[in-house]
Structures are given as C-alpha cells and as structure tokens.
Amino acid sequence: MTQHRPELAFFFVYVCSFVIFVGQVEFSTANDFSIAYKGNQFFTVSSLNNSCICNSYSSTGSSFLQTLSTTSFTVAGGAVVSGGLTVGGGGVTVANGQTVNVGTSLSATPLNVWGPATFRNSLTVSNGAVSVGTSGTGTPLTVYGPVVANAFTGNLSAGTGLSAQPEFAALAAKVDTIKAGGSTGAACLQSTDCQSPRVCHRGSCKMPLGSACTSDQQCMTDVHGCSSSVCDFYRSCSAMRGSNPGAVSGYYPIVLTGGRRIDMWCNFETAGEGWTVVWSNMRGGTGKPMTGMSWASATTGVFRFKSGSATTAIPQVSNPEDWLVFTGLSFWTGLSPRGRLRYDWSPDYAQPIAQSYECDYTLTTANYVITFTNCVARVGSVVPGLVGVHNGKPFTTVDNKNDVNPTNCAALYSGSPWWYTSCWNGNINGGGENNGEGYYNGAYWGGAIAQWGAANGVGAGNGWILVS
Numbered sequence: 001m002t003q004h005r006p007e008l009a010f011f012f013v014y015v016c017s018f019v020i021f022v023g024q025v026e027f028s029t030a031n032d033f034s035i036a037y038k039g040n041q042f043f044t045v046s047s048l049n050n051s052c053i054c055n056s057y058s059s060t061g062s063s064f065l066q067t068l069s070t071t072s073f074t075v076a077g078g079a080v081v082s083g084g085l086t087v088g089g090g091g092v093t094v095a096n097g098q099t100v101n102v103g104t105s106l107s108a109t110p111l112n113v114w115g116p117a118t119f120r121n122s123l124t125v126s127n128g129a130v131s132v133g134t135s136g137t138g139t140p141l142t143v144y145g146p147v148v149a150n151a152f153t154g155n156l157s158a159g160t161g162l163s164a165q166p167e168f169a170a171l172a173a174k175v176d177t178i179k180a181g182g183s184t185g186a187a188c189l190q191s192t193d194c195q196s197p198r199v200c201h202r203g204s205c206k207m208p209l210g211s212a213c214t215s216d217q218q219c220m221t222d223v224h225g226c227s228s229s230v231c232d233f234y235r236s237c238s239a240m241r242g243s244n245p246g247a248v249s250g251y252y253p254i255v256l257t258g259g260r261r262i263d264m265w266c267n268f269e270t271a272g273e274g275w276t277v278v279w280s281n282m283r284g285g286t287g288k289p290m291t292g293m294s295w296a297s298a299t300t301g302v303f304r305f306k307s308g309s310a311t312t313a314i315p316q317v318s319n320p321e322d323w324l325v326f327t328g329l330s331f332w333t334g335l336s337p338r339g340r341l342r343y344d345w346s347p348d349y350a351q352p353i354a355q356s357y358e359c360d361y362t363l364t365t366a367n368y369v370i371t372f373t374n375c376v377a378r379v380g381s382v383v384p385g386l387v388g389v390h391n392g393k394p395f396t397t398v399d400n401k402n403d404v405n406p407t408n409c410a411a412l413y414s415g416s417p418w419w420y421t422s423c424w425n426g427n428i429n430g431g432g433e434n435n436g437e438g439y440y441n442g443a444y445w446g447g448a449i450a451q452w453g454a455a456n457g458v459g460a461g462n463g464w465i466l467v468s
Helices: 165-180 237-243 295-300 329-335
Strands: 013-016 019-022 034-037 051-054 056-059 063-065 067-075 079-081 085-094 100-102 105-108 111-113 117-119 122-125 129-132 140-143 151-153 155-158 199-201 204-206 224-227 230-233 250-255 261-267 275-281 302-306 324-327 340-346 355-363 370-379 460-467
Touching: 067 079, 224 237, 230 250, 237 250, 237 261, 237 275, 261 302, 261 324, 275 329, 295 329, 324 329, 329 355, 340 370
Parallel strands: 034 056, 051 067, 056 067, 063 079, 067 085, 079 100, 085 105, 085 111, 100 117, 105 122, 111 129, 117 140, 129 151, 140 155
Antiparallel strands: 013 019, 199 204, 224 230, 250 261, 261 275, 275 324, 275 460, 302 324, 340 355, 340 460, 355 370
16 A cells, blocks of 8 residues: 655545534644544644544544544544554454555554554554454554564564564564464563463563473573573573673572582673672671681582671672672582683772783692683783782692691681692782781782782782683
C-alpha cells in the first residue's frame, strides 16, 4: 500500500456527530467526542500538534492522519497514520480485506488485525494479545521494529528494505517459537511462554540451575553457565565474562575446584577480561585471616573478613576495599583458565590504582612454587617484589617453612604466609597486623620501608592479587 501524506493546502470534509466541517478543524477538547469518517479523509489538526485525540475512531473510507490517540480504533476502509498511533482499552481492529499503515509506532490494548497491517517502527501491546488473520491465520502483520506483546497468534513478518530488517527477522523467528511453546533461547515475557522446565530470564527462555545443557547460552548466562553438561555457577570470573560480556564488576557465586561455591569479587573493568580476586589486604586493621595462617588454611581454606569478623556471605554490591579476601592456593589454577595473574596496588583507601603488573604464572603442587613469565606493567613502571624477587620461590606458612632464612619468615611477620626468600622485598602482608620487625600493617608493592604507601609503590598500602 502506498502511504499518502496530506498537504496543508487541501480543503477537507469532516463528518463528526452529523455536523459537516469544511476546511481545517481545530479541536479545543480531547476527551468528549467520537469521530466516524465516511469517504476519503485528508486532514491535519494543528492545535493538537498535528494529532487527533478522541474517545473512539472508526473509518469506513480511507483515512490519512498525522498522529492519533484514542481509546478504540476500527478500520473498515483503510487508514494511514503517518506518525504514531496510541489506542487505549478499546484496542485496534482492522477489518478483513482492509489495510492500516502506521508511519512510526503503535501502542494498543489489544490488537486484532483481520486485514494487512504495517507498522514502520515498533509494535507494543501493553495488556492483551495480538491476533492476526481470520481464525489466527492468513493475514500478515508487518513490523519494522521491536515487538512487545503478552501473547501472539497468527503470522508475523519482518519489513523489507530497512536496516532493522535482519534483526527483526530473528525476532520474528523467536515469536514463532513462543507460539510453539518457547524452546531454549526463544523470546518470552513470562515463564509460561517457555517450555517446562525452562524459565523466562531477561526476555529469553533459559534452562534453570541444575538442568542438562550443551552450551553456556542455554543457561542463565549472567549467573551460571554450562559446566559438565549441567547449568551451574561459573568456575571463574573469566568464564563468566566469556559468556556474559555485559557483566559488571561485583561479587558473584563461583564454584571452586571440588564443588564448593563461594562469593568471589569479579573485576570486569580491566583489559576486557574477567579477573577473580584471590587475595587482598588493606592497610591497618586487626583480625586478618592471614595472621597465624596454617598450611592447611593457606592451601585449602577460603576466607572473607570484614571489620575483623569472619564471613562467607558478601553483599552483591560492595566496595572491595571493605573486605579482606584469601582463597587457598589449591583453587587458583581452576580460577585462572587463561593462566594469568595480576597484582594491583594503591597507596591508601579511595585512591586510584598506582601500580599494576600482569604475568603468565604457574603454581606447582609441591610447596606451591610460583613462576612468572611474559609480564607487562599495566599501571606504573615499578616491578613488584612479588615478580622481581620472589619469582620461583616456594610458599611458607608459620607451620611449614620453605624459605632460606634461619628463622621462619612467616613467624617474624605476624604468622603471615608468603613466597619468602630471606625474607621479603614486597609482600602483600607487610609486617602483618602486629607490625613485625617494625614494618607497617599493609600491602607492600616493593622494598621494605617502614612508612605508609606512596604512589611510587613504596610503603604499606592496599593490595589485590587477581587471576584470570
């Protein structure tokens, strides 16, 4: 159907409540009349911004409007609305064999189309079903933009010749799937649109936690993916980022090697990857999990501390500076499918990262010797002591000495574990909460100077070790 557009120079004839108007009509009220048009009508209503606002509208001839807002819209002889069409509780009805062409968008409650209908932008049905064609078949509904509806029967087709057409074609296929019962990945408005046991999750039918799967996309990718053929929580922040590129940084449930689930801080803001915080230490404070840590705790324990109180329940929205995190070394490899480790450091609370260094890394199963290769400075230019001095060293705890110092280094620094040599140059624990040997209680980037942190990486600040 060719869309006709009115010109202001025309003279128009209106039939409204048995009164004939010749020329341009200006309505002073919007809610106390109905309009019935007979014959071809071309008009513009300038006082209402080129709009017709009325209780009901019916057309028995061909009508050409700029925009229309009404409680019911009935077309028995064809209609063109070059702007938008908004219809209240009465809904839209297009008679069999007739046409309606809307230039921008339609919002209706409900929509029944028995003749061809075209919407040049979007279709929204806020409370009711879309029914197309006699007995639900045979009559196309063509839309060039998004479709939102509570239910849909009949035939839906995508518009042609517009840039949005390929995207709409995919949406049309999803709507067809809704009609068929809602298989995995189909568009949905509520879980009843989906085939059981699928649920409607963020507009798509997804398999719930514990269901069989063959790919991440079958699961609720913002909270879990497909692991061992079952929809389960992710095994790392890196895996989450791969399936959910739009994820934002925060605490998420992650399943560790062995099946234990724990809230982990996922950083999605750096280098476009998903990073899991496995160890953090803030300057000052007491009751830290690293104090007096045993070998068993250092290798298989998982600790989350806030204000000196142990906890494993961390709010989803939280400040990573509020929490001290330690994750046992045996879990690190499973949390880092890319085999990368990063150390971030800031001199004080609420300060930007002043130093950041990233490397490939490995951990041995015997004494957890750490080795770094292929390193790059992300922020700052100072090589951290962890990489420059402690590379290739085994791990030491207060009850398992693997350093080369005559005295167990961990015992000298509040019982805090580390990859000690004799003893440290840069250490996320510093002197520990007891200020061992006079060193401050905080994360050291490099060196061993008794002072609070400075932007050049000297002194005790806040530190985070992340893996990906």
